[in-house]
Amino acid sequence: MKNTQDTELLFDLSRPGRRAARLPACDVPERPLSELLPSTALAQTPPNLPELSEPQVVRHFVNLSTQNMSVDTHFYPLGSCTMKYNPKRNERAASLPGLADLHPYQPDSTLQGILQILYELQEMLQEISGLAACSLQPAAGAHGELAALLVASAYFRDLGQKRSIVLVPDNAHGTNPASATMAGFQTVSIKTTSAGFVDMAELTAHLSEQVAVLMITNPSTLGLFEPNMRQIADQVHAVGGLVYLDGANMNAILGITRPGDFGADMQHYNPHKTFSGPHGGGGPGAGPICVTERLAPYLPVPLVVRQNEQDLQKNGDSPPVYRLDFSRPKSIGQVRAFFGNVGVLLRAYAYLRTHGPEGLRRVAENAVLNANYLLSRVKTMLPVPQGDRCMHEFVASAAQLKAEKNISAMDIAKRLLDYGFHAPTVYFPLTVAEAIMIEPTESEGKQTLDAFAEVLSHILQEDPQLLHDAPHTTSISRPDEVRAARHPILSHPEE
Amino acid sequence: MPYLYNTPEDQREMLAAIGADSLADLFDTIPGDLQLSGLLDLPPALSEMELDRELNQFAGCNQHAGTLACFLGGGSYDHFVPAVVDAIGSRSEFYTSYTPYQAEASQGNLQVVFEYQSLIARLTGMDISNASMYDGGSATAEAVLMAISTTRRHGNVVVPHSVHPEYRATIATYLENLDVEIRWLKTPMGVTETEHLAQAVDDQTAAVVLQHPNFFGCLEEPVKVAQIAQNAGALLVSIFDPISLGLLTRPGDDGANIAVAEGQSLGTPMTYGGPYLGIMACDKKLVRRMPGRIAGQTVDRHGKRCFVLTLQTREQHIRREKATSNVCTNQGLFALRATVYLAQLGPQGLRETANLCLQKSHYASQQLCRQPRFSPAFDQPTFKEFVIRDAENRVDELLQSATDSGYLAGIPLKSWYPELADCFLVAVTEKRTREEIDGLVRVLGDSA
Numbered sequence A: 001m002k003n004t005q006d007t008e009l010l011f012d013l014s015r016p017g018r019r020a021a022r023l024p025a026c027d028v029p030e031r032p033l034s035e036l037l038p039s040t041a042l043a044q045t046p047p048n049l050p051e052l053s054e055p056q057v058v059r060h061f062v063n064l065s066t067q068n069m070s071v072d073t074h075f076y077p078l079g080s081c082t083m084k085y086n087p088k089r090n091e092r093a094a095s096l097p098g099l100a101d102l103h104p105y106q107p108d109s110t111l112q113g114i115l116q117i118l119y120e121l122q123e124m125l126q127e128i129s130g131l132a133a134c135s136l137q138p139a140a141g142a143h144g145e146l147a148a149l150l151v152a153s154a155y156f157r158d159l160g161q162k163r164s165i166v167l168v169p170d171n172a173h174g175t176n177p178a179s180a181t182m183a184g185f186q187t188v189s190i191k192t193t194s195a196g197f198v199d200m201a202e203l204t205a206h207l208s209e210q211v212a213v214l215m216i217t218n219p220s221t222l223g224l225f226e227p228n229m230r231q232i233a234d235q236v237h238a239v240g241g242l243v244y245l246d247g248a249n250m251n252a253i254l255g256i257t258r259p260g261d262f263g264a265d266m267q268h269y270n271p272h273k274t275f276s277g278p279h280g281g282g283g284p285g286a287g288p289i290c291v292t293e294r295l296a297p298y299l300p301v302p303l304v305v306r307q308n309e310q311d312l313q314k315n316g317d318s319p320p321v322y323r324l325d326f327s328r329p330k331s332i333g334q335v336r337a338f339f340g341n342v343g344v345l346l347r348a349y350a351y352l353r354t355h356g357p358e359g360l361r362r363v364a365e366n367a368v369l370n371a372n373y374l375l376s377r378v379k380t381m382l383p384v385p386q387g388d389r390c391m392h393e394f395v396a397s398a399a400q401l402k403a404e405k406n407i408s409a410m411d412i413a414k415r416l417l418d419y420g421f422h423a424p425t426v427y428f429p430l431t432v433a434e435a436i437m438i439e440p441t442e443s444e445g446k447q448t449l450d451a452f453a454e455v456l457s458h459i460l461q462e463d464p465q466l467l468h469d470a471p472h473t474t475s476i477s478r479p480d481e482v483r484a485a486r487h488p489i490l491s492h493p494e495e
Numbered sequence B: 001m002p003y004l005y006n007t008p009e010d011q012r013e014m015l016a017a018i019g020a021d022s023l024a025d026l027f028d029t030i031p032g033d034l035q036l037s038g039l040l041d042l043p044p045a046l047s048e049m050e051l052d053r054e055l056n057q058f059a060g061c062n063q064h065a066g067t068l069a070c071f072l073g074g075g076s077y078d079h080f081v082p083a084v085v086d087a088i089g090s091r092s093e094f095y096t097s098y099t100p101y102q103a104e105a106s107q108g109n110l111q112v113v114f115e116y117q118s119l120i121a122r123l124t125g126m127d128i129s130n131a132s133m134y135d136g137g138s139a140t141a142e143a144v145l146m147a148i149s150t151t152r153r154h155g156n157v158v159v160p161h162s163v164h165p166e167y168r169a170t171i172a173t174y175l176e177n178l179d180v181e182i183r184w185l186k187t188p189m190g191v192t193e194t195e196h197l198a199q200a201v202d203d204q205t206a207a208v209v210l211q212h213p214n215f216f217g218c219l220e221e222p223v224k225v226a227q228i229a230q231n232a233g234a235l236l237v238s239i240f241d242p243i244s245l246g247l248l249t250r251p252g253d254d255g256a257n258i259a260v261a262e263g264q265s266l267g268t269p270m271t272y273g274g275p276y277l278g279i280m281a282c283d284k285k286l287v288r289r290m291p292g293r294i295a296g297q298t299v300d301r302h303g304k305r306c307f308v309l310t311l312q313t314r315e316q317h318i319r320r321e322k323a324t325s326n327v328c329t330n331q332g333l334f335a336l337r338a339t340v341y342l343a344q345l346g347p348q349g350l351r352e353t354a355n356l357c358l359q360k361s362h363y364a365s366q367q368l369c370r371q372p373r374f375s376p377a378f379d380q381p382t383f384k385e386f387v388i389r390d391a392e393n394r395v396d397e398l399l400q401s402a403t404d405s406g407y408l409a410g411i412p413l414k415s416w417y418p419e420l421a422d423c424f425l426v427a428v429t430e431k432r433t434r435e436e437i438d439g440l441v442r443v444l445g446d447s448a
Helices: A054-065 A088-096 A112-127 A141-159 A175-182 A202-206 A231-236 A247-252 A293-298 A309-314 A342-378 A399-404 A409-418 A446-460 A464-468 A480-484 B008-018 B049-058 B082-088 B109-123 B136-151 B165-175 B194-200 B222-231 B242-246 B282-287 B316-322 B331-369 B395-404 B434-446
Strands: A134-135 A165-169 A187-189 A211-217 A242-246 A264-266 A289-291 A303-306 A322-325 A392-396 A436-440 B156-160 B181-185 B205-212 B234-242 B258-262 B278-282 B294-297 B305-309 B374-375 B386-391 B423-427
Touching: A054 B082, A054 B109, A054 B331, A088 A342, A088 B049, A112 A134, A112 A303, A112 A322, A112 A342, A112 B049, A134 A293, A134 A303, A141 A211, A141 A242, A141 A247, A141 A264, A141 A289, A141 A293, A141 B316, A165 A202, A175 A187, A175 A211, A175 B316, A187 A202, A187 B181, A202 A231, A211 A231, A211 B294, A231 A242, A242 A247, A289 A293, A342 A392, A342 A436, A342 A446, A342 B008, A342 B049, A392 A399, A409 A436, A409 A446, A409 A464, A409 B156, A446 B008, A480 B294, A480 B316, B082 B331, B109 B242, B109 B294, B109 B305, B136 B156, B136 B165, B136 B205, B136 B234, B136 B258, B136 B278, B156 B165, B156 B194, B165 B181, B165 B316, B181 B194, B194 B222, B205 B222, B222 B294, B234 B242, B242 B331, B278 B282, B331 B386, B331 B423, B331 B434, B395 B423, B395 B434
Parallel strands: A165 A187, A165 A211, A211 A242, A242 A264, B156 B181, B156 B205, B205 B234, B234 B258
Antiparallel strands: A134 A289, A264 A289, A303 A322, A392 A436, B258 B278, B294 B305, B374 B386, B386 B423
């Protein structure tokens, strides 16, 4: 069944003179290029692109698509990534011409539908986070981190305070310290306890009036709710610092608790995780941020605002109700061109409207139920160092197995592919040796989880060599990554 | 709820296996005083049919490029998207997968990224492309950071006003805390004046940023600018329009060190500004300073050619605070769409598309400027966009009345360029017909 001839590289499939697209004839009087452009600006030859027929293009990419695992085809328990079902109704909605064919510089009066959606999304995200204001501009979670840290920095500058330090627990996502560097801060890593929580003595020792922000992921990357969250926030606030919540794990707490209520001053969302925007093979995401009232003036521009009745009357006949507000003098400015990743935000809007408040709470309950159920089964096979209960995900360790039978987390991950399961996240967080991070999400259920647990149990009994050589059923197996990095081939050579 | 899986019976069995009495029990590690006592204040749930109706109503409240003739550009364009691009882009094996960390489960995505990188390298004449960035604006800002870290010059960067104003704003935001001066160059002639540029660069200049064709649609002199930048030891960050490369010389041939672009033109709908595709390519020797993901070719344990993510020691998940950037996601789905788009168009298709943009935009400019009220703001060669000056200085009224007549006629420049308050920017893609262009000319003429 495998078609390998059509999955050769595009460049190998190309033949001179073949073409797919035909363009219309020029319907205006055509002038010689030399009249329109200086000869030095013109390329001597057409671009060196492959020449293919349309059926060839389609067959090439459709066959390539079958070499992927995806949420629509496989259980994809990739920890920290929240690989939940991506609703088809959201895809259809986002492709409506009245939403997809909008130019970013159309006048507000022609955009009242989309602006109302975005305004209501801002309001819903504020409510879910318990924070006062929202910017939808950042393009991804890490971009939201950067934007929020720039907001914090502008806030302290306004107060006349020079604060240079961002505190980050050692089990945080790598984006946290990387964002701090980009925003001009110095990162100080704080150790977590063996139970996976912020070490309160460590925290106290590092707190000073130099600390601008503590970035915390809660529930943490170990899938645990930080028991001292309120005290941690209080201590940071006591030295005048701000608390940033990395919202990657919001799926566990939707409608259960709110970052604003547990002490966060700012947070980002990952709508491509929590609110089901598909992951697109690596993107696009979006990274809206919410902040407290006192940080609101510093948010990126523009925000969507709703004009109040008085302004509407004052401004005459029928002014637009929703408009973009650029006149925010304390704003950090823009972190990208145009409004934001609207296509992803539309899907988030559709997701939230589909669930309502009860439904959203049930998402969190079932995500946590699934994770705990799978934990109860996995812990009989592999140690889960951080305990018996979790939130939306948990981290098992293959360290003992590695010592005893030389079976690594990677071996298990690769062998799972043979049984039709995408691998969990492995070797993250860095604080757990041979980490296997499993996040089932709410859109899976007991049947799938039982099947996964049984396969895992079976794999652990298999001949270790079978695991070292896995996967056996995929189109390729165990690529040589060292060679890829030492002798990089990053594009097909131009002939 | 529509997307849940467990039945009440499943839930009971699962709770029993866990040893919990109720779903609420599962949250007992969250201190009680932090838990919400009631429900969130959100609008009630909608069925699929109700949601469909509501979103269609919202969509109906917008006027879009299918009902208005769109002459807006400024970094987002109404180019034609072939059906093949939508068909492949909506394969859920692509759009519901994630970052190809497990190469064996992601050869489809990885090969597409490798093909994307190869196509971008060929298109731009640069050595290396990454797997894409968020958008043109943030890619430009990241390129400036890359130039600073490569040259180890923290003195200044030079940016002419003919660079997209929102890209300039993004650069300024990214550099806010990094103590690097931004030297803005005025461009009263519509292009960078090389004598002024030569005066602005010095031995502390990390980068010169040039957009070609620039925000006004005018062609710059990239070769001269590259020489000035590089003679001073700075890097040239060149912002290009991918469609223009059907006709124009490549940034790599013009001397760019880092080439960046907004890739929306390559098969991505406008969607009110995003998500788009940030293209970034560079010299071979800069690759270890490059942000973002990169796919590479290697062999598997049987010696078979395959693809992996590589050079990851640059990246945040390995290097943390010492990473080249905090970027984690790329725009995989739009890199896919661009790859399909370029495969579908091929060399002749891209050339013809570029030529149609060029011919039609020149026709539009010529026809408009036959009316005494309108004149070209700049005496420069242009590609698919141009700036028109309104002698009556009533741009807002003019554009409003054009909208009322069914034309998105142009972008007013006042908010970014107070000195161009009497000007607007018009873009003409290959989709615009002569009838639409003549209609635009008539409508703008009528409101005189």
